[in-house]
Amino acid sequence: MSEYKIHTVETAPEESKEMLNGAEKQLGFIPNLYAIMAEAPAALKAYNGLSQNFESSSLSSTEQQVVLLATSYVNECHYCVAVHSTIAQMQKIDTAIVDAIRSGAPITDSKLEALRKFSQAVVDKRGWISEDDVESFISAGYSQAQLLEVIVGVTQKTLSNYINHIVQTPLDEAFEPNKWEKVEV
DSSP states (O other), rough: OOOOOOOOOTTTTHHHHHHHHHHHHHHHHOOHHHHHHHTTHHHHHHHHHHHHHHHSSSHHHHHHHHHHHHHHHTTHHHHHHHHHHHHHHHHTOOOHHHHHHHTTTOOOHHHHHHHHHHHHHHHHTOOOOHHHHHHHHHHHOOOHHHHHHHHHHHHHHHHHHHHHHTOOOOOOOGGGGOOOOOOOO
C-alpha cells in the first residue's frame, strides 16, 4: 500500500489549510488523521462538518463519547479508540464507562448501556436495526430525534474509522497513553 502524506499547514492543499490551522489552534497540534485527510479537502470538510453537527446534538458529551467509542470499538479502529479515550479523559468522563467500552463489557449505567448497545447495533447491522433495537433505545429514555443524532455520530466515526484502516494512520504521541487493541471477550 502506498503511504499517505502527513500534511502540515504549509504542504496541504489550499482548501485544507484553514481547517488545519483551526485544529492546531484548538489542540496545539494537528492530529495525523486531519493531516492525512487534508490531502482531500472534501474528506476533511465532511469530517469536520459531521463532527460539528454531532457536537451540537442534544446528546451530552458523555453520551457523544459513548457513541464514538462504541462505533470505533465495533469497527476495530485503533486510532479512534485511543483518540476518544483521551478526549473522554479530558472531559472528565467516568473512566469506568470508557474502560467498559474499550474492553467490550457492559456499562453499569443502564441508559448509557442502552446507548452503547444501540450504537453498536447500528454498526453491526449496517443500519438494518430491528424494532426491538429501537424499542430498547427509546425505553431507556432516548427520543426519536436522538436516534437520528446517534446516526450522525456513527457516520462521523465510520468515515474516520475507514480512512484510518485504509491509510493506516499512525497514532499521535498525544494519544499513545491510550493505545488500544481489541481483545475478544
